[in-house]
Amino acid sequence: MAEFKKADSMLEWFDQRLGVVKFAKVMMTEYWIPKNINFLWAMGVLLSVMFAILLVSGIFLLMYYKPDVNMAFDSVNYTIMQEVGYGWLFRHIHAVGASVVFLIIYIHMFTGIYYGSYKKGREMIWISGMILFMLFSAEGFSGYMLPWGQMSYWAAYVITEIFGGIPLIGGDLVVWIRGNFYVADSTLTRFFMLHVLLIPLGILGAIVLHFYALRFPHVNNVEGEFFDFDEEAEKYLAGKHKESKVVPFWPVFLSKDFFVLGVFLVFFFYLVFFHYDFAMDPINFDKADGLKTPAHIYPEWYFLWSYEVLRGWFFPVGPLSGKDLGLMAFGFANAIFLVMPWLDRSPTVKPANQRPYFGIWFWLMIADLMVLTLFGKLPPTGPNAWVGFGASLTFLVLFIALPFVTIAEAKKAKGK
Amino acid sequence: MKEFKILAVLVVLVGALYYGIEPFAHSVMHPEVAPANFAFDDLKNVDTSLKGNVDNGKVLVEANCIACHAIEAAGHLQIMSNADAAAAYGVNPPDLSSAGRIYDKNFLANFIYNPVAAMKLDHKYPVGGAKAFPMPSYNWMQPQDIMDVVAYLQSISPKVTEDKAGHEATFKAACSRCHAMKYGTLEATTPAETLKTYLGTTPPDLSQHIKSRGEHYLHSFINNPQVLLAGTAMPRVGLTEKAQEEVIAYMEEIGDSKKAERESVGLWVMGYSVVFALLAYLWKRKIWKKVH
Ligand code: HEM
Numbered sequence: 001m002a003e004f005k006k007a008d009s010m011l012e013w014f015d016q017r018l019g020v021v022k023f024a025k026v027m028m029t030e031y032w033i034p035k036n037i038n039f040l041w042a043m044g045v046l047l048s049v050m051f052a053i054l055l056v057s058g059i060f061l062l063m064y065y066k067p068d069v070n071m072a073f074d075s076v077n078y079t080i081m082q083e084v085g086y087g088w089l090f091r092h093i094h095a096v097g098a099s100v101v102f103l104i105i106y107i108h109m110f111t112g113i114y115y116g117s118y119k120k121g122r123e124m125i126w127i128s129g130m131i132l133f134m135l136f137s138a139e140g141f142s143g144y145m146l147p148w149g150q151m152s153y154w155a156a157y158v159i160t161e162i163f164g165g166i167p168l169i170g171g172d173l174v175v176w177i178r179g180n181f182y183v184a185d186s187t188l189t190r191f192f193m194l195h196v197l198l199i200p201l202g203i204l205g206a207i208v209l210h211f212y213a214l215r216f217p218h219v220n221n222v223e224g225e226f227f228d229f230d231e232e233a234e235k236y237l238a239g240k241h242k243e244s245k246v247v248p249f250w251p252v253f254l255s256k257d258f259f260v261l262g263v264f265l266v267f268f269f270y271l272v273f274f275h276y277d278f279a280m281d282p283i284n285f286d287k288a289d290g291l292k293t294p295a296h297i298y299p300e301w302y303f304l305w306s307y308e309v310l311r312g313w314f315f316p317v318g319p320l321s322g323k324d325l326g327l328m329a330f331g332f333a334n335a336i337f338l339v340m341p342w343l344d345r346s347p348t349v350k351p352a353n354q355r356p357y358f359g360i361w362f363w364l365m366i367a368d369l370m371v372l373t374l375f376g377k378l379p380p381t382g383p384n385a386w387v388g389f390g391a392s393l394t395f396l397v398l399f400i401a402l403p404f405v406t407i408a409e410a411k412k413a414k415g416k
Numbered sequence: 417m418k419e420f421k422i423l424a425v426l427v428v429l430v431g432a433l434y435y436g437i438e439p440f441a442h443s444v445m446h447p448e449v450a451p452a453n454f455a456f457d458d459l460k461n462v463d464t465s466l467k468g469n470v471d472n473g474k475v476l477v478e479a480n481c482i483a484c485h486a487i488e489a490a491g492h493l494q495i496m497s498n499a500d501a502a503a504a505y506g507v508n509p510p511d512l513s514s515a516g517r518i519y520d521k522n523f524l525a526n527f528i529y530n531p532v533a534a535m536k537l538d539h540k541y542p543v544g545g546a547k548a549f550p551m552p553s554y555n556w557m558q559p560q561d562i563m564d565v566v567a568y569l570q571s572i573s574p575k576v577t578e579d580k581a582g583h584e585a586t587f588k589a590a591c592s593r594c595h596a597m598k599y600g601t602l603e604a605t606t607p608a609e610t611l612k613t614y615l616g617t618t619p620p621d622l623s624q625h626i627k628s629r630g631e632h633y634l635h636s637f638i639n640n641p642q643v644l645l646a647g648t649a650m651p652r653v654g655l656t657e658k659a660q661e662e663v664i665a666y667m668e669e670i671g672d673s674k675k676a677e678r679e680s681v682g683l684w685v686m687g688y689s690v691v692f693a694l695l696a697y698l699w700k701r702k703i704w705k706k707v708h
Pocket of ligand 1: 128
């Protein structure tokens, strides 16, 4: 064992035992971030803060929530919302936070796509990010079931039913997921377990992986420029702060993020206290009733686009029913973002506005996702069904075309 | 500056998305209905300009109404238990003490003349149909007599306070023969199974309807349920605008009891966030001056 001399300060005492000084350097003061980034690069820190907020508010809710079909609704809407001091505050923060976190995730994701931050060494950042997206989706879905309102019940019913379309095992799979033939107490208790234990554990692990994956390739910048981080870091450490292309994570990068966070929190708390209906659907204040189907069933807003990809296929083609086709399109939509780094065949890392074909592709994709989201909420009747079909088909075509678009773009760039 | 442009694009996209999936989608799913009508001027069977005679009204009420209805304010206590009364009539006839205060005058007069028409329940009780409404029509009475009854009911109605207790009294008089309010520990005065037989469906507990339906919906629905749920068994109750506001206030006091706290805490938290953002901005400026 190494020899320990008496520590002169608390810091030294800890440093001897845990190496905190070195640790702080590696993680904070000498963790280098490019200087040339804009506020979109603050989304990762916003997400970290949102996750912390969700975790803490969730722990408070957990103290009074009762996972039982007979008690769940009242434990939320009476005990937590009206009896427990500031219980309503934790519920509003948790419910609105769970919705807003997806807005930030989408901004974060599409920033990554726009600036090409998923390729040339950044593939693992992207994949760990997509794992986070999937885990958050599962977390959002399972959490929405817990208050046991009408929308909890019927969204759970419709979405678990989707798995029934999988050939051969579909029927058994639905029963296995629900733990019963219909959405029942067993469904609630298992989704409760997933929501408060298994998925959060997975998220914590995935966040660690995501951060670790950022270490070697480093964060991208607005020009997609590659440079030698060690060289730039040396410049910075030598005091040439203005000349160096990098800044340390703490305090320089975070000082900007804190400002962005502050602005975001004003918006977030406005929603929490004064404008929460979009996240806490009024229909969910009706207790779940398996015999009373609501007139309109829709998932939370952040699932609408993929829900519409599924619903768009409402007529049979050849031997395949609309349901089969929808399920296939839905599976495609949920998996395709994962392989984004390999669909983009162009080696250029540049923001989309500096890439002739990809730039067009990017905005078409955004427009299509917005159309899908809107029509995912509207009743799928009359012309709406056809718009939904068109948007769903466009989505598939866009992603199938992406390799060709980017190859063509790369050729054009070479020809120059 | 570039960052403002990016922010503007974000705000436009998110704003358009929000508009589409919230206000727009809801306007498609829940089209606007005819505005509430508190004059009840579709009811024209009784000439309500006639001035009522309270003394004659008292005689008529004692002869015609108290066989079924209690009127505590006039000393006529309920004779049967809730369950027995409900079993006898299908639903517990409400105590009429506050009828003169909570029901609109025109509605009340026409209700006495023809209850089914006033409540808009002709689809459930068609003329000559098998089922009869439990309360008889007093269409044989002279309009003057009906207005006397109305005048008498108005004269005995106790005043209520402008607070939760007063709002609760209005709710009890108008709704609680059918609806429970669990979070306010109010049970329906008619047993649930009896109601199911009488109405064909169990009226919902109203504890959270201020949230699930919202004030806007309730405002139209209570005034005339048929415009929002065509063919529903819930009657048009005929409340004055003021009484209806009291009922909705009570629903909010029970269903959203932390509203005032939420709004005041909200301002403080937002204020704090603004201060945080400003300080963070100053700190950022100071730090980035050295690197730019
Ligand atoms: C709660 C979930 C997440 C957290 C806490 C998180 C956190 C972070 C942080 C702190 C950064 C570095 C700063 C920045 O560039 O913003 C980052 C970068 C990144 N994240 Fe995430 N992230 C999450 C989800 C995702 C998702 C869903 C994706 C998309 C699949 C994703 C893709 C990326 C990419 C590509 C980068 C690199 C950006 C660049 O190099 O410019 N992340 N993330």
